[in-house]
Amino acid sequence: MAETTIEGLAQTLTSDHLLGPVHSCPTRSPTILVSPKPRISRTRSPLSLQYPPKPTSSLSPPRPLLGFSTPFSPSSRSTSTVLLATPESQLSLGDSPETREWDMQDFYLLRKDVETTSKRVEEVRASSGLEQLEEEVRRLETAAADDSFWDDRSRAQQILMALNDVKDKIKLLTEIKTQVEDAETIVNLTEEMDSIDGALLQEAVSLVKELNKVLDRFELTQLLSGPYDKEGAVLYITAGAGGTDAQLDSVIRANLVDLYALCPVQQSHALHSYLQDWADMLLRMYVRWGEKQRYKTKVVEMSSGEEAGIKSATVEIEGRYAYGYLSGEKGTHRIVRQSPFNAKGLRQTSFSGVEIMPLLPDESMAVEIPEEDLDISFSRAGGKGGQNVNKVETAVRITHIPTGVTVRCTVAIIYTCSYGLFPAENCGGDQLFVEVYQTRELVEGRTFNIRDVKSSGTKRQGQIWMLWYNLLEVFLSVHNIILLKERTQLANKTKALSRLKAKLLVIAEEQRAKEIKQIRGDAVKAEWGQQIRNYIFHPYKLVKDVRTGLETSDVVSVLDGELDPFIKAYLKYKYSMAMATAVGIK
Amino acid sequence: MRYGSRGLKTGDLQTNSQYVVGCEHWRDMVLSVEEGVLIPRPETELIVDLVGDLVEGNGELREGLWADMGTGSGALAIGIARILGPCGRVIATDLSPVAVAVASYNVQRYNLQDKIEIKLGSWFEPLKNVEGQFVGLVSNPPYIPSHHIIGLQAEVAKHEPRLALDGGANGMNDLLHLCHGAASMLKPGGFFAFETNGEKQCKFLVDHMQKESKSSFSGVDIVSDFAGNKRFVTGFRAKSHNPTNPNEWTVKIN
Numbered sequence: 115m116a117e118t119t120i121e122g123l124a125q126t127l128t129s130d131h132l133l134g135p136v137h138s139c140p141t142r143s144p145t146i147l148v149s150p151k152p153r154i155s156r157t158r159s160p161l162s163l164q165y166p167p168k169p170t171s172s173l174s175p176p177r178p179l180l181g182f183s184t185p186f187s188p189s190s191r192s193t194s195t196v197l198l199a200t201p202e203s204q205l206s207l208g209d210s211p212e213t214r215e216w217d218m219q220d221f222y223l224l225r226k227d228v229e230t231t232s233k234r235v236e237e238v239r240a241s242s243g244l245e246q247l248e249e250e251v252r253r254l255e256t257a258a259a260d261d262s263f264w265d266d267r268s269r270a271q272q273i274l275m276a277l278n279d280v281k282d283k284i285k286l287l288t289e290i291k292t293q294v295e296d297a298e299t300i301v302n303l304t305e306e307m308d309s310i311d312g313a314l315l316q317e318a319v320s321l322v323k324e325l326n327k328v329l330d331r332f333e334l335t336q337l338l339s340g341p342y343d344k345e346g347a348v349l350y351i352t353a354g355a356g357g358t359d360a361q362l363d364s365v366i367r368a369n370l371v372d373l374y375a376l377c378p379v380q381q382s383h384a385l386h387s388y389l390q391d392w393a394d395m396l397l398r399m400y401v402r403w404g405e406k407q408r409y410k411t412k413v414v415e416m417s418s419g420e421e422a423g424i425k426s427a428t429v430e431i432e433g434r435y436a437y438g439y440l441s442g443e444k445g446t447h448r449i450v451r452q453s454p455f456n457a458k459g460l461r462q463t464s465f466s467g468v469e470i471m472p473l474l475p476d477e478s479m480a481v482e483i484p485e486e487d488l489d490i491s492f493s494r495a496g497g498k499g500g501q502n503v504n505k506v507e508t509a510v511r512i513t514h515i516p517t518g519v520t521v522r523c524t525v526a527i528i529y530t531c532s533y534g535l536f537p538a539e540n541c542g543g544d545q546l547f548v549e550v551y552q553t554r555e556l557v558e559g560r561t562f563n564i565r566d567v568k569s570s571g572t573k574r575q576g577q578i579w580m581l582w583y584n585l586l587e588v589f590l591s592v593h594n595i596i597l598l599k600e601r602t603q604l605a606n607k608t609k610a611l612s613r614l615k616a617k618l619l620v621i622a623e624e625q626r627a628k629e630i631k632q633i634r635g636d637a638v639k640a641e642w643g644q645q646i647r648n649y650i651f652h653p654y655k656l657v658k659d660v661r662t663g664l665e666t667s668d669v670v671s672v673l674d675g676e677l678d679p680f681i682k683a684y685l686k687y688k689y690s691m692a693m694a695t696a697v698g699i700k
Numbered sequence: 701m702r703y704g705s706r707g708l709k710t711g712d713l714q715t716n717s718q719y720v721v722g723c724e725h726w727r728d729m730v731l732s733v734e735e736g737v738l739i740p741r742p743e744t745e746l747i748v749d750l751v752g753d754l755v756e757g758n759g760e761l762r763e764g765l766w767a768d769m770g771t772g773s774g775a776l777a778i779g780i781a782r783i784l785g786p787c788g789r790v791i792a793t794d795l796s797p798v799a800v801a802v803a804s805y806n807v808q809r810y811n812l813q814d815k816i817e818i819k820l821g822s823w824f825e826p827l828k829n830v831e832g833q834f835v836g837l838v839s840n841p842p843y844i845p846s847h848h849i850i851g852l853q854a855e856v857a858k859h860e861p862r863l864a865l866d867g868g869a870n871g872m873n874d875l876l877h878l879c880h881g882a883a884s885m886l887k888p889g890g891f892f893a894f895e896t897n898g899e900k901q902c903k904f905l906v907d908h909m910q911k912e913s914k915s916s917f918s919g920v921d922i923v924s925d926f927a928g929n930k931r932f933v934t935g936f937r938a939k940s941h942n943p944t945n946p947n948e949w950t951v952k953i954n
Contacts, residue, residue: 491926500743500897500931501844501865502852510926604727604745
């Protein structure tokens, strides 16, 4: 009984991000809306895992199986609707000691379980192409034995990692076969003996249970078997229709500024977050999610909205499987809330688009795009340009003419600074604070006693300048930063071109096109897909994925990066859709 | 308007962060800058592209002598030197000793001291001994009309050198001077590219060149920058000059 081995294998095969222990999430959510106590429905969110795609049977719509308490309960996975009717007996089988009386009905149930599992194992083994895998191992081993193997370290590491992955997979496939055979033997033996051995059957039950867990995990990693799924991801968020809530009431807005000065610190946080645009909230959600997965997230580009929030942002997420997990987030996200900008507090809807591309190293993209297929245009905020201005965001837009696929790239990470005053009542004496930001992230903040800088008018302004210069210099030297991020046209162009290539590769993959040339334009137009998820703040709180039907009332947690249930549910959904299509083709 | 993390009303401080950290990214380079030197602008990057396209198919230009007048941080000179052939050379001039020092430092950082010579002086003055030998002239001269300077972004008006910005009453003083000198500095077939403040200056220059020195230049053209502003005037020294018009050679070199 190699339970631990199988668990271990499953762990290695599975990404440790989604299936590993759930990281406890920080409870503090300083800039999110103040809301009633979070009500994450514990019985519900794990249920996403209980929409088992039934590999062979026709697809039935996902439904909540409220009777089960564990996500990977064997019965929910391995059996068809017949068994769903009697979940208690299944569970009690697993839980109760050997003393339990076995009657014939239980045995038949077990036999059916074993049969189903065996079928499943066969399917998994067949679909994963064992021979191809072994061929792959041979190929990789030949490559690793080459004399010049270590000349290119990064390539060598890639090959070794791939080799490990394939070997683990083969091992797992062998192990599940042995185990299911063990279970079959027990069933056959019992039939032949014509008597029931409780302990033996118990073993078969736990075997089946374990097997199904392993199969579940295996399938989840199978879901991430796309060519780029293991890569990091580039996430591109754009404020869509709606954007900053349409009908602004300027009076209210003007008053809000004063409210900032008046209200206690925490309330003003709430206000601040309310002011943020929907795209900005999404950006924060994904960055938090990335942090929870221990991914390296980097906001590489952001252009601010005119009133609040952002027009667009690009985040690079480095880490294994980031693309695989996030690829399902592509589409339009919709928020319904009471507008903070609207005097009457009318309900308003905003949309934001999320686009995901794999983060591919340049050299791995074997795409040659002829120069004449590219339409490259640069943009810069209007005005005279040239010597007249400094530090203005510049951007480049590249369109691939045959497909119409477009990417925009802005490289402008610049340190900015905020300063302000703490009134005496907050801190026992007027204080000046100076903060340095990289894009929006606070990188350094200091507080100075107002006595040191107090004077009037322009002189004070000058002293604040001095303070900032000092602060920035200290900050840069402490962090050993010599350079600002590049913002040259050439850098923008290079980066945009590499984004375009990644995007074309993904579209080609989606359309199963062998070459960029084969990409069909029609599918490209719908690249954002339709609306995939609703986030409703008012009149009730609900996040609902329109594809999987998964929902939770805890909007705040979701916006704080608790996306795993949604991601898992989508991967399952995608898998079951793929299986349904495959069955349909057969 | 930004809000500090403590929720109080704050304001952005605008400054030339490039001066604070002492450098600026330009094309694929990192250039040292300091107060007293104009921070190279992204628009100007295009001049290097123009030259690059040109020298690719023209060995004479690729291996010839170029000049960058009013080089500032040395951006154009370095950018061009990096795309020239092994025999190509650049002479960069600037009136400001600070700029000459900064440009020399940047040239050394890119290890181009054998290819680029930096000279202190106004426009063509330091180039008198090589008159007529250039295959290319480029410049981003001051072109902002004097009375516009006060209305510019504070970090430009207050912190960048006026010498590098102020082009006189209509901003054209230095541009006109460069145009007048270009014909005598360039070899026949030589190329020039000057940055301007926009459409008005471009058109004025083109008109001027066509009127004043009809046959000394050919292929005079206006090139837009990436934002669509008409930004550069480019052209070539005519290959054979017309002897019936001796005036074209009377070039004032101040």
